[in-house]
Amino acid sequence: MHGGDESAERYRHRREKVNTQLADRVPEYRPLAAMRWRVDASCRFEFTPICMSAVLLIVDDEKNTRDGLRNALGDEFEVYVAADVESALATLEAMPADVILTDLRLGGEDGMSLIETVSKHPNPPICIMMTAYGSVDTAVEAMKRGAYDFVTKPVNIDRLELLIKRALRERDTSRENKELRSKVEKQNTVEGMIGRSPAMVAVFETIKQVAPSRATVLIQGESGTGKELAAHAIHHLSPRANEKFIAVHCAALTPELLASELFGHEKGAFTGAFERRIGRFEQAKGGTLFLDEIGEIDHTTQVKILRVLGERTFERVGGSQTITADVRLVAATNKDLAKLVSEGKFRDDLFFRLHVVPLTMPPLRDRKVDIPLLIEAFLKDAALENGKPVRPLSLEATHSLLEYDWPGNVRELRTAIEHGVVMASGKEITLRDLPASVRNGSLVPNPQPSFDKSQPLHDHALNLRESETSLILRALEDARGNRSKAATLLGISRRTLHRRLKELNIFKRNPR
Numbered sequence: 001m002h003g004g005d006e007s008a009e010r011y012r013h014r015r016e017k018v019n020t021q022l023a024d025r026v027p028e029y030r031p032l033a034a035m036r037w038r039v040d041a042s043c044r045f046e047f048t049p050i051c052m053s054a055v056l057l058i059v060d061d062e063k064n065t066r067d068g069l070r071n072a073l074g075d076e077f078e079v080y081v082a083a084d085v086e087s088a089l090a091t092l093e094a095m096p097a098d099v100i101l102t103d104l105r106l107g108g109e110d111g112m113s114l115i116e117t118v119s120k121h122p123n124p125p126i127c128i129m130m131t132a133y134g135s136v137d138t139a140v141e142a143m144k145r146g147a148y149d150f151v152t153k154p155v156n157i158d159r160l161e162l163l164i165k166r167a168l169r170e171r172d173t174s175r176e177n178k179e180l181r182s183k184v185e186k187q188n189t190v191e192g193m194i195g196r197s198p199a200m201v202a203v204f205e206t207i208k209q210v211a212p213s214r215a216t217v218l219i220q221g222e223s224g225t226g227k228e229l230a231a232h233a234i235h236h237l238s239p240r241a242n243e244k245f246i247a248v249h250c251a252a253l254t255p256e257l258l259a260s261e262l263f264g265h266e267k268g269a270f271t272g273a274f275e276r277r278i279g280r281f282e283q284a285k286g287g288t289l290f291l292d293e294i295g296e297i298d299h300t301t302q303v304k305i306l307r308v309l310g311e312r313t314f315e316r317v318g319g320s321q322t323i324t325a326d327v328r329l330v331a332a333t334n335k336d337l338a339k340l341v342s343e344g345k346f347r348d349d350l351f352f353r354l355h356v357v358p359l360t361m362p363p364l365r366d367r368k369v370d371i372p373l374l375i376e377a378f379l380k381d382a383a384l385e386n387g388k389p390v391r392p393l394s395l396e397a398t399h400s401l402l403e404y405d406w407p408g409n410v411r412e413l414r415t416a417i418e419h420g421v422v423m424a425s426g427k428e429i430t431l432r433d434l435p436a437s438v439r440n441g442s443l444v445p446n447p448q449p450s451f452d453k454s455q456p457l458h459d460h461a462l463n464l465r466e467s468e469t470s471l472i473l474r475a476l477e478d479a480r481g482n483r484s485k486a487a488t489l490l491g492i493s494r495r496t497l498h499r500r501l502k503e504l505n506i507f508k509r510n511p512r
Contacts, residue, residue, distance in 0.1 A: 269318025
């Protein structure tokens with residue numbers, strides 16, 4: 001070791017010894033992460049446990065500097081010292097540090113390389129560079145390598161102490177924010193489903209309540225609202241989570257193929273049945289079977305599913321062997337099954353069997369408060385999947401996403417975000433990077449009332465004038481007063497817009 005510096009190996013051995021001794025005496029003792037030490041008059045190490053002090057590692061090839069800094073900062077921090085990069089890394093392995101204070105020049109080595117190395121750790125320490133050869137270029141380079149800040153020698157101890165404490169406060173605040181963000185994200189998500197709106201909170205509560213049971217669940221909602229995600233969540237939170245989750249999209253199969261897909265068939269059961277096939281009910285044994293678009297199945301298959309739900313048994317197509325069905329059934333539809341029942345298109349007894357626990361997925365237009373959360377998650381996913389940087393959305397693009405009605409719901413939003421991530425080339429995702437349907441959709445005016453023949457024509461003219469005024473004002477607002485952009489949004493020339501502004505007596509708004 002170098003000039004009286006403590007040995008990392010000796011420190012590690014002593015710490016383990018103290019931990020062993022205390023563990024023997026105190027049954028509930030938790031091993032020490034660190035210990036405070038000092039050298040007494042007989043040059044013996046004296047160790048005492050510490051709990052609150054931040055750990056500071058000083059790396060400098062000059063012994064006087066190491067000792068001076070240790071004495072000056074020892075009352076405020078748990079200080080360790082090292083003379084070179086190798087000793088510093090060995091000490092860090094034995095005792096993770098909160099802060100590293102390293103010299104730029106360490107004999108034949110470089111403090112920059114130490115900073116670069118430790119910055120790659122999962123929980124990197126705060127790094128502060130010190131040197132007598134201060135320059136702006138050196139400071140910038142140190143920051144690029146991962147340094148928090150830069151100080152010059154001779155070091156002002158008071159300023160250095162304040163700098164270290166400020167860095168620790170910022171780190172603690174950052175960690176607290178991450179923990180808080182993590183807690184909030186957990187509160188706003190259930191098995192990949194995201195939302196904090198009252199409608200989604202109700203969905204989450206229903207899923208958590210019903211998941212532990214084996215009750216049949218009927219998930220209803222428009223296409224793209226996340227019905228299959230909800231089914232996955234029910235499965236993953238259930239006692240069957242370690243077994244299979246099998247999904248069948250009923251609308252994609254003919255009645256004959258659907259029966260074979262669900263129940264299997266025996267060899268020779270029909271033309272082309274060259275061997276026995278195990279159906280989805282058997283494959284999902286002990287797990288969950290998800291039947292999507294169940295409103296599309298034919299009456300014959302409805303009867304067979306009704307029997308499975310009632311008796312928990314079925315036979316393969318063309319077979320006579322009765323098979324027990326140990327599955328949890330979750331069904332989904334984007335149709336109004338109650339209406340189909342009244343029209344005679346869906347069996348009422350099957351409807352009631354499926355409708356044990358109804359779960360309705362709200363359309364995205366009814367929970368726009370969730371859009372920012374969804375955007376954030378989709379931006380990260382799309383950037384990762386496409387090898388792109390995570391770019392923020394421009395204010396204009398964000399406004400457009402919030403104004404759009406999303407007929408395709410969450411699925412359409414995910415697609416729009418991925419489109420923006422792929423098409424963006426600047427520092428942020430702008431409105432022009434989004435799909436045309438989203439850009440144009442945000443400009444569609446509110447539907448006008450139908451023509452009332454009992455109303456005087458003069459009144460209709462007034463309504464038309466008011467509607468045109470409202471539309472022009474909205475375009476000017478979206479264009480932030482820029483008339484050329486507003487005209488483009490309205491699909492008219494700038495001259496036409498200027499004429500209509502005069503005719504409608506619309507006051508100028510931030511003319512450019």
